[in-house]
Amino acid sequence: MSIAVRRHQPAGVRPGPPDGSDYVPSSYEARQIAKSFAGARALTGASVRFEPGTIHTLVGENGAGKSTMLKVMAGVHRPDAGELILGGEQLRSLTPRTAQQHGIYLVPQEPTLMATLSAVENLFVGILPRARLPFSVDWRAMTQTAGSYFEQVGLDVDPRQPASTLSIAQQQLLECARALVHRCNVIFFDEPTSSLTAHETEVLFDLMRRLRGRSFTLGFISHRLDEVFEISDRITVLRDAQIVAEFLPDKVTREELVTAMVGKEIAKRERRHRDLSGAETALEVDGLSASRAFSEISFSVRRGEVLGLAGLVGSGRTEIAESIFGVRPATGGVVLEGRPFRRRSPASAIAAGLIYLPEDRGHHGVFANVELERNITAATVGVLPRFGPLLRPAAEKEIAAKAAERTRVRAASLQIPIKSLSGGNQQRAMFSRWLLAEPKVAIFDEPTRGVDVGAKADIYSIIDSISDSGIAIVIISSELEELVLLCDRVIAIYEGRVVSEVAGDEITLERLGSMIVGEVAK
Amino acid sequence: MSVATQPAKPTRRGWRALDTNTRWLLSLVGILVAELLYFNLGVSTFWGGGWGNPNSLLGYGEYFLFTSMMALGVMFVIFAGDIDLSVGAMSGFAGVMMAEFHLGGMNIWLAVVLSVVLCAVIGLIQGLIITFFKLESLLVTLAGWFILQSAAVAWEGPVPPYNLPSGFESALGTGTIGGTIPSQLIVFAVLAVLATLIVHRSRFGRQLVLIGHNRDAAAYAGVRVSLTRIRAFVLSATFAAIAGMCVAATYGTARDDLGPTLLLPAITAVVLGGVDIFGGAGLVPGVIVASFILGWLTPGLLQDGVSDTWTSIAIGILLLGSLTAKGMSDRGQGTLLRERLRARLGTGPPTSPPTSVDSA
Numbered sequence: 001m002s003i004a005v006r007r008h009q010p011a012g013v014r015p016g017p018p019d020g021s022d023y024v025p026s027s028y029e030a031r032q033i034a035k036s037f038a039g040a041r042a043l044t045g046a047s048v049r050f051e052p053g054t055i056h057t058l059v060g061e062n063g064a065g066k067s068t069m070l071k072v073m074a075g076v077h078r079p080d081a082g083e084l085i086l087g088g089e090q091l092r093s094l095t096p097r098t099a100q101q102h103g104i105y106l107v108p109q110e111p112t113l114m115a116t117l118s119a120v121e122n123l124f125v126g127i128l129p130r131a132r133l134p135f136s137v138d139w140r141a142m143t144q145t146a147g148s149y150f151e152q153v154g155l156d157v158d159p160r161q162p163a164s165t166l167s168i169a170q171q172q173l174l175e176c177a178r179a180l181v182h183r184c185n186v187i188f189f190d191e192p193t194s195s196l197t198a199h200e201t202e203v204l205f206d207l208m209r210r211l212r213g214r215s216f217t218l219g220f221i222s223h224r225l226d227e228v229f230e231i232s233d234r235i236t237v238l239r240d241a242q243i244v245a246e247f248l249p250d251k252v253t254r255e256e257l258v259t260a261m262v263g264k265e266i267a268k269r270e271r272r273h274r275d276l277s278g279a280e281t282a283l284e285v286d287g288l289s290a291s292r293a294f295s296e297i298s299f300s301v302r303r304g305e306v307l308g309l310a311g312l313v314g315s316g317r318t319e320i321a322e323s324i325f326g327v328r329p330a331t332g333g334v335v336l337e338g339r340p341f342r343r344r345s346p347a348s349a350i351a352a353g354l355i356y357l358p359e360d361r362g363h364h365g366v367f368a369n370v371e372l373e374r375n376i377t378a379a380t381v382g383v384l385p386r387f388g389p390l391l392r393p394a395a396e397k398e399i400a401a402k403a404a405e406r407t408r409v410r411a412a413s414l415q416i417p418i419k420s421l422s423g424g425n426q427q428r429a430m431f432s433r434w435l436l437a438e439p440k441v442a443i444f445d446e447p448t449r450g451v452d453v454g455a456k457a458d459i460y461s462i463i464d465s466i467s468d469s470g471i472a473i474v475i476i477s478s479e480l481e482e483l484v485l486l487c488d489r490v491i492a493i494y495e496g497r498v499v500s501e502v503a504g505d506e507i508t509l510e511r512l513g514s515m516i517v518g519e520v521a522k
Numbered sequence: 523m524s525v526a527t528q529p530a531k532p533t534r535r536g537w538r539a540l541d542t543n544t545r546w547l548l549s550l551v552g553i554l555v556a557e558l559l560y561f562n563l564g565v566s567t568f569w570g571g572g573w574g575n576p577n578s579l580l581g582y583g584e585y586f587l588f589t590s591m592m593a594l595g596v597m598f599v600i601f602a603g604d605i606d607l608s609v610g611a612m613s614g615f616a617g618v619m620m621a622e623f624h625l626g627g628m629n630i631w632l633a634v635v636l637s638v639v640l641c642a643v644i645g646l647i648q649g650l651i652i653t654f655f656k657l658e659s660l661l662v663t664l665a666g667w668f669i670l671q672s673a674a675v676a677w678e679g680p681v682p683p684y685n686l687p688s689g690f691e692s693a694l695g696t697g698t699i700g701g702t703i704p705s706q707l708i709v710f711a712v713l714a715v716l717a718t719l720i721v722h723r724s725r726f727g728r729q730l731v732l733i734g735h736n737r738d739a740a741a742y743a744g745v746r747v748s749l750t751r752i753r754a755f756v757l758s759a760t761f762a763a764i765a766g767m768c769v770a771a772t773y774g775t776a777r778d779d780l781g782p783t784l785l786l787p788a789i790t791a792v793v794l795g796g797v798d799i800f801g802g803a804g805l806v807p808g809v810i811v812a813s814f815i816l817g818w819l820t821p822g823l824l825q826d827g828v829s830d831t832w833t834s835i836a837i838g839i840l841l842l843g844s845l846t847a848k849g850m851s852d853r854g855q856g857t858l859l860r861e862r863l864r865a866r867l868g869t870g871p872p873t874s875p876p877t878s879v880d881s882a
Binding site for chain 2: 327345346347349350351356358363364365366367368369370371374378379381382384386389390391393415433437
């Protein structure tokens with residue numbers, strides 16, 4: 001091995017020019033990408049082509065496959081099938097690192113900076129400029145050049161400031177600067193605006209327009225349709241792991257776009273009209289508060305009523321539900337079927353007839369490697385049939401089979417690990433788990449996240465039938481259509497407070513859309 | 523079954539149809555049989571000329587059955603995704619405590635019961651510290667190890683207590699039932715059946731395993747996670763204390779030094795038995811079989827003329843090899859590895875050809 005020549009920098013990893021001036025515009029295309037996660041199909045043969053000088057937006061409901069597509073194209077996920085073609089060249093075995101070497105950068109939904117390192121260190125991470133001595137870093141060069149990168153992206157911070165002191169918006173701009181340092185000119189933004197204020201969003205959009213002016217290839221994901229129409233040059237719609245439509249923003253109406261995103265199957269479903277004025281109150285929440293997350297939350301639900309909790313991600317919806325269920329602490333009162341529910345914990349909640357279907361099925365719901373049967377009975381282990389102290393396997397199997405049938409779980413056997421089922425069937429199994437607990441009040445957090453259309457319809461009919469049987473239901477959902485279809489009444493949570501309420505036919509997409517951003521009346 | 527309306531995959535038969543836990547248990551039984559056949563055929567002295575002989579196969583039990591008991595105890599904790607490093611020192615401490623109680627004038631059986639109960643209380647305290655202060659079980663039980671080992675040395679003084687009643691030594695140590703079945707084997711069998719029923723047939727065991735698979739999901743499913751984990755530490759300490767009684771009875775003296783050397787063999791038996799070191803997966807019978815494989819391997823190889831050092835190396839290789847094989851088979855990694863190698867060598871990566879994956 002020759003060590004005679006010591007290169008200070010391996011070729012090709014010098015920081016790029018701040019203005020991206022050495023960029024050769026090229027298109028980036030994904031062909032027939034397929035990707036599954038533990039049996040849940042995230043993409044099935046989806047193709048999309050990003051052109052230079054274009055801001056190309058992917059839209060779709062949660063779980064449609066937008067993020068997965070960008071992550072596959074940035075090397076975060078390895079596709080099960082399909083090809084990636086950058087400027088005519090096929091990219092094989094892409095990893096985040098090799099993607100960056102090809103000039104592809106993904107600004108993640110939650111910036112992943114190293115919190116204790118300074119802004120400038122984060123900027124140059126991976127390609128620290130070396131000084132003359134071995135293992136030394138040229139700090140002066142770094143700090144000097146950092147300024148020009150920050151200027152390019154409109155970031156006004158002290159380069160020595162720790163990354164943890166930056167706002168989310170500043171962190172995202174820093175990520176963009178990092179993309180420039182790494183000579184990246186295909187830049188993907190995975191829902192960057194979901195936690196930005198209106199002004200911060202405009203700053204980001206300004207930067208994106210400037211990059212577009214330099215013929216960068218830009219991909220963008222957003223749930224906010226106003227933004228989509230404002231910034232996009234092209235719009236691609238994903239639904240249920242596939243590309244369903246592609247539009248030019250000036251040639252499509254908002255309604256057409258929503259229909260493409262939601263799909264006709266669901267859109268056709270009729271709202272139900274029910275009179276629940278005589279029903280007794282099943283759940284009453286009185287002045288529930290938890291530091292920072294939410295404060296003074298009060299609402300009540302009648303037997304058989306379906307109440308929606310609308311709100312943006314981060315508005316505190318999930319935290320409220322988890323506090324009622326006893327997963328996280330909160331002050332304030334909860335009354336269940338007329339009896340105060342104190343010393344809240346999941347075990348006592350289930351015993352008292354209150355259940356909660358968590359939002360994050362992968363981490364808080366399924367036991368991935370455990371058999372379907374035991375996943376279904378997991379919340380009711382305490383009341384399974386026994387012979388003395390010993391569980392009776394045959395009786396348990398019968399119970400699980402009945403529960404699975406009730407929610408139409410499709411599986412080859414009850415004995416296979418739940419991870420081998422599709423997302424829809426996993427969620428059906430979660431419903432069967434919670435129905436076994438014979439709840440009086442059920443809180444469903446994002447009940448149809450990451451499930452296919454068929455499972456969605458099944459879940460809607462399960463919710464209909466259990467609400468008809470007198471169970472009070474609270475639904476948390478980011479999909480406003482879902483709330484419109486299912487709920488008798490909807491309250492909106494904004495920045496940890498209940499800001500507005502609608503009931504009956506006044507529940508419309510437009511009304512909910514303005515409620516979740518904190519508008520009280522229209 | 524009514525749920526099987528839509529078969530997801532063609533039904534597999536035979537070996538492939540078994541779940542990974544069962545496959546591993548059967549593999550272990552195979553290894554054990556192979557081991558016994560090898561030593562039986564190759565080393566005539568291993569059988570020791572008959573079942574009644576103290577040098578016989580069963581007679582060797584007194585060199586490792588207390589390790590097996592300790593393995594069963596620490597297994598509860600490992601099922602929940604925790605670890606208990608204090609069990610070795612706990613067994614030594616239990617023996618010293620029992621002997622000192624007895625030499626202080628207490629009835630031997632009362633001393634035995636009292637020390638086991640007190641050790642259970644120590645396990646309870648460790649569990650409370652771990653769950654209440656949300657500390658890593660590894661660190662808390664490591665501290666417990668130091669404290670218990672030193673406490674045992676301090677308590678016994680310069681001369682380890684000896685001269686225990688022969689009835690006790692015979693009942694828990696070297697005695698046999700009808701001159702054939704070692705009494706220690708009976709103690710172990712009772713504990714083994716108990717452990718199997720607790721883990722696989724009780725509510726507590728079910729919840730313990732769920733915690734090991736996914737602690738957060740268990741909490742959301744209403745499992746009292748802290749309480750269940752604490753109970754596991756109590757069981758672990760109890761089993762270790764019983765093992766300590768058997769050690770004292772076998773050697774006729776309470777030994778503070780022997781316990782800690784049993785810790786790693788006990789954990790080895792648990793992981794070789796197929797229990798996931800991060801919790802969840804595994805079968806108790808697997809641990810039982812694995813503890814016998816390891817227990818007989820050492821005297822077998824020694825009889826075979828293999829040196830002590832090489833015996834340890836052999837155990838290390840057995841553990842490494844079998845766990846690698848198990849991990850790869852569980853994850854279907856054989857195919858994955860081939861694919862990765864092919865991609866690395868650049869000969870036709872299987873990801874590139876466009877496929878017509880399509881679903882309406």
